Amino acid sequence: MIMAFLSSQPKRSMFQLNESDLMCKNACGFYGNPEWRGLCSQCFREYQKKAEASRSRHPLRGKETLTEQTTKHQTPPSVGSSTLSQTVSTVKTALSPFDKFVSKKKQQSERKTHTVKSIFAGAAPKDAEPEHARPTRQVSADVQHVVREFNEYLQTLPKPIASDIAKRIQTVANKLLDYSAVDYSIDELTKIAGNFYEEFSDRLTRNELFAGLDEASTTKIMDYAESYILIRSYKNLFCPPTTDDEDKDLQTQKQIRKLNWVTAQRLGATVDEMNPDVREHIDLAITDIIEIDTKKTVDAKLKCVVSCCRNIAQMLQLSGNGPPSADQFLPAVIYVVLKANPPRMQSNIKFITRFANPNRLRTGEAGYFFTNLCCALSFIESMDAKSLEMTEDEFQLYMSGEISSSSLHEQQAFMCDGLRQMNKNLQILNELKQRQARLDEKIKAEQELMEDFFASCMRKIQEGREKYPLIVKPRRQLPVFTFGPANNASKENIQDSLNPSWADS
Amino acid sequence: MAASAVASPRVHDFKVVLLGEGCVGKTSLVLRYVENKFNEKHESTLQASFLTKKLTIGNRRVNLSIWDTAGQERFHALGPIYYRDSNGAILTYDITDDDSFQKVKNWVKELKKMLGTDIMLTIIGNKTDLEKQRNVSVETAEQYAESVGATHFQTSAKLNRGVEEVFLDLSRRMIEQADKQDAEKRALSPSSRSTAAGNVVLLEETPAAPIKSGCC
16 A cells, blocks of 8 residues: 555655756756756866865865765765755855745755655665654644643543554544645645545444543544545645636635625624624634634634634624524624634635544534634625625726725724723723722821820820829939830821822812 | 344434524523523523533433524524534524514425435424414414424413423434434445445555645
C-alpha cells in the first residue's frame, strides 16, 4: 500500500523540481542547465573562468573544489535538490521581484521534497536526518493543546481501546498531512476524512472492542478524532491554494461592504435597536462570529457559531415576544453577518463543510445554527432587489452609493449608540452620587461618635480628677503622669484632619 | 432478520425539516409537541427554531432533531441547504389558506426532485380550530397526499389535537426507511466483515493521484 504511494511520489516531486529549477541559479533570468551546475551558459562561463583563475593561484584548493564537484554529481537527486536549494538561498541575498517568486516556488517544492523524504525516513533514516524533525517543527501551540487534551482523554479509557483508537487516528492524520502537503485535490482530502469518519464511527458502534462505551464517550471520541486529524494539517486544509476560496472570501467581503445600507427592517428582522440590551447582544453575536476565524478546530469554530446564534436568539426574545421561530431567526442572522462582515467567512464555512464529521452537521444544535449561517451567507451572496422587496432602480442606486447609506434608521441607530453611551454614563454618575451621599453620612456618624467619645472621656477624666484630686506631696510621691494637655492636642489634631473633607462634602 | 437484530441497539438520529409558508403555525406545532406550550412567553425556551425530542418506539430509540425553516418567500431558494440530508419533512399548510396548500405542493415537488424517495413526507393541515373558515377540503388534501406517497394529518396546535400522532407516525416510517437502507447497503457489500475491516481497505486504495503540476 505504501509502496504504491512511494512509487508515484518521487517521480512527481522530480518533475516539480525540474520545472522550478529551470532558471539559472545566478538569478540572471535565463534558463539554467544542470550540466552547467544549474547556471546559464553565460554565468557558467564566468564561473569557470573564476574557478580556473583560483586554481592556477592555489592549485591545492582547486583540487578541493573539484572533488566537491564530483561528489555533488554523484549524489542522488533528492539530496542534490536540497543542495541546489541551498545555492539559491545563498544567492537570494540580492533579490529582484522575480527571484522572490523563484524562491517562493523553491520553498514550495522544498516542502514537497521534505514530505517525500519523510516517507523515505522509515526505510532509510540516514538519508533524511535533518528532515526527521518535521512533525515537531510544525507543531504549534494549538496542536499541542489538542494533542494534550486528546491524550488526557485517552488515558481515561481502557488500554486496548485507547491504543486502537490512537493507532487509527494517527494513520489518518498522517495521511491527511502528507497528502495535503503535496497539493492533493481538496475533494480527495475530503473523501479521505469522510471515509474515516464513516468507518471509524461504524467501528465504534459495531466492534465488540468498544461495546463498553456509552453514547456520550463515543461522541467525545469522534470529536477528538476530528480535531486531531484536522489540526495537524490545518494550514494545508484551510483555504488551500488549490481552490478559489480566497477569491470568494474577498468577493463576499466586498459584497457585504456594498450592502452596508441594508437595515434590519429591510430584511424583515424584528430587531429593537433602541433597546440597549438588544444592542448588547448584537455586539456579542458580532464578536462571536468574528472569532470563528481565530479558532483552529471544527469544534471550536462551531462553538463560536452556537454562541453567536444563542446571542441572536436572546436578542430576538428581547425584541419580540416569545421564543423566536425560524421566520425571525434567519433574517436576524443575515443582519448580524452583514453588520459583522466576518473575515474569511467562505473559507471557514468551506473548511467545516468539507472536513467536519458529517453526522455532527446533520443533527444537533451546532449543525442547525451552522446551516443557518450558510443560508445567511448564500442569501447575501445572491441578494438583489427582489429579495429585499424593492425596485431594481432603487437597489442599484443604493449599491452604487448614490443614495446616502445613512438612511434615517441608520442615523437613529447611530444616535442610539450615543444615547446608549450617555445613558450608561448617567447611570454611573447616579450611582457615584449615591455612593458619595452614603459616604458623607457615614463620615458624619463617625464624627458624632468621636465627639461623643471625647466628651465622655473628658467627663470621666473630670470626674476622676474631682474624685481623686491631685495633691502634690513632695518627695515621697513618684512622679505622676499628667495627660490632660496631651489629650487636648490629639483631639484638635483629629478634628483638623476631619474638618476639610467634611467641609468639602 | 440479522440486519435488524444488529441495528436494534443503535440509536437513530433523524433530521426532520419543517417546511411551509410563514404564519401557518410551523413553530407552534413543534413547540406544542416538544414542550407542550402554545403561545406562551417562556423564558426557558431560548429559541423555537431548533428543538430535539427523544422517543422510544418499540425497542428502538430515536433522537429527533426538528429543524424549523424560514417560510418567507424570499428565502425559498435557501430550502436545499436546510433539507439536505434530512430523513423526514413535515409540510404544513393552514386549512383556512389555500395559497399555503399550493406552497406545500411546490415543496413536495422540489423535495421529490432533490431527494427522491429517501425522504419521508408528512403533510399537515393545521388550525383545525378554525374549522368554520376552512378553505382546503380534507378530501383534496388527502387525495393529494396519497398521490405523492405522503401521509396526511389534521392538527390544531392551539388545542393540542393530533400533534403527537404526526411525529410518531413519521418516526415509524423513518425507522422503516432506515432499515431498508441498511439492508440495501448490506446487499451491496457482500460481507459485513469487509466493511468492518474497512480502514485497511481505505489505506490500500491509493488515490489515482490527479497530479497537477503547480505551475502558478
